[in-house]
Amino acid sequence: MEVSNKKKEAYYTATQMQLVRTRFFGNRSAMIAGSILLFMIICSLFADFLSPYDPTIAGRDKEYENGAPQIPMFWDENGFSARPFLHTLTKYRGADTNFRWVYKLDTEKRRYVYFFVKGWEYKVFDFNINLPGKILDFKIPGFTFNTHLFGVDKGGIHLFGTDKAGKDLFSRTLNAIYISLAVGTLGVIISFVLSLIIGGISGYYGGWVDSLLQMFTDAIRTVPPIPLFMCLAAFAPLEWSSELRFFFISCLLGLISWPTLARRVRTHLLSERSQEYILAAKLCGASSTHIIVRHLLPSFTSYIIVDLVISFPYMLLSETALSFIGLGLREPVNSLGVLLQNATKADVLLNYQWYFIPVFFLVVLILTFVYVGDGLRDAADPHKVK
């Protein structure tokens, strides 16, 4: 009896956020998806440290082009080793192979995997924005490191194999997840600000302002988004630098996807506007800004967070689709769409199946985002009290 009373008390005195958190933690599938997602995000943030090679052309392995994945092992016919190792591959070409390069596996020579090895240099906290116009350029030098989680003493280690230029697919995949998430995040932020402004004005003032803005929003919503994206992305001249292109694509993602969110903000504001506590604040003489910032915004923060998470996978998908047809990001920038584009050729399926490994990560990333978004939506819904 004591315990249940305490439980009840805890329930009734809990803040909105606490309730949401408890409900979310109780959702098993969302928690599993959340852990995987968190793991992937952390991996992508430490991509440089985790990847043994530079994901750009500088990190190519000339000795191992279109190479199959190399999985470190602990034992072979020569016995067991506590330190994982790889066998040595030698490039070979002769009359018996029709003068094509093949890799010969030498199981006698072991190459051991070492941890925390020195490798290519990378920078941390390094911001270098180079937009047209001198004022917009700024640079933070950051720190340079060259320690990596793992590496081998001689030759290369390619967990996911290499592509046709000899670039390490493992390093590229990690980097691509990072870039795709960054594009998505930037896009979400832009669309968030836009939807907050437009939806906010529309919902708070109502009346003809609302009708006019809604008409505009609906008009944009009726245009199929990906053709519209393509139409806008076609503006980007080919000679743009990769940073500029990256920035441009993120802006586009934000500019196209605001209407859905803006509509949600508006609907919520319209229903919230007529609540008693707003009336009370108005009667106390509070200004519009005060009411919006202090009362209205906090009332739907949780909804906004949920909507942002839900819209994230669509950002990733749009970026992938754009890059896939060559209108989005391009080499040398890595993104999941760019890597996907590499996997489109028929000989890839026949000979180099490992090109599809990044695709798996894309699917998992989106799937976990959808599950987490769904879990958050259920958790933030006050009508779903169990």
Place this chain on the structure above:
Amino acid sequence: MINFIQFTFTRAFLAFITLLLVCFIVFSLMELVPGTCAERYLAFKNTQGSSITVEDIRAEEKRLGLDKPFLYRYGKWVSNIIFKGDFGDSCILRMNINELLSGRFLLSLAIAITALLFSYIIAIPVGIISATTRYKSIDTTLKFISYLGIALPNFLVALCIMLFMTVYFGDTMTGLFSKDYETAPWSYNKFMDFLSRAWLPIFVLGWNATAFALQTVRALMLDENDKLYVMAAKARGITGMSLLWRYPAKHSLGPVINSIGFDLNRIFSALPIVALILILTEAGALLIEALARSNDQQLAGAIIFLLTATIVFVNFVTDVILAIIDPRIRKGVMGGG
């Protein structure tokens, strides 16, 4: 009845305004593309060997009416489309856009609408099962499949199926017609040939649409299922299918009609990329060609306009249908009736 006609007219008017707005957005986008039609045309002539001067460009601009102000050209473009159904000429391909598009756009429409039908035929029963099943594992599995429909972008599915076909059957299955029928006029055989190939794009496009429709149906069913009138019906001893179809399903399917427009929007959105991979000769693939390869603004604008116009039209029709069949909305429209 008067109220209903009034409602229909208001809706039609609103749809028309939306279309004008969309036209404006599309036209502005086309104008923003660097380089005018005249410059392109003359640049083409330049490659043919004749030299071009600035005067030539100005004269060409005058001929094409490009020296007129922006709003005038917008008005002309829109009125040509709406009153004459004329999209003008593509300045890259130098041929009339209507001729280029008419057959292809109908193909796109046929594919998209079949995909939509396909997705609803699957999604409605499956969504209802998912929402009402007593076995949690069925619901979880169906939910997972529908999420997978979002996470597996359809161009990826198209790619995988195509590569699989190439490897195991030696036929890519791409294109809408086999070689013998590509240029042949429409006939029964050509139609059958079309069907034997069109199932792939229809399946690929329908796959994602099904996932979305499934979620809509499931959410709506779950909402309705908890309501008191369903419980009252259960208390009266109505069970099983008759309960489902007479009470919650009937009510939850109204909003599904409303979502047709948005589902069509999604299919149209996915169509160009799928078409590009499967090498379909329809409007979507032409759009990518116009944007990515040749930068043909007139053609791209016309295609986007047609796609959007279809969606606006479908939205209008579903609104009217909903007002006829849903008593809740009918009451709102006709006031008490």
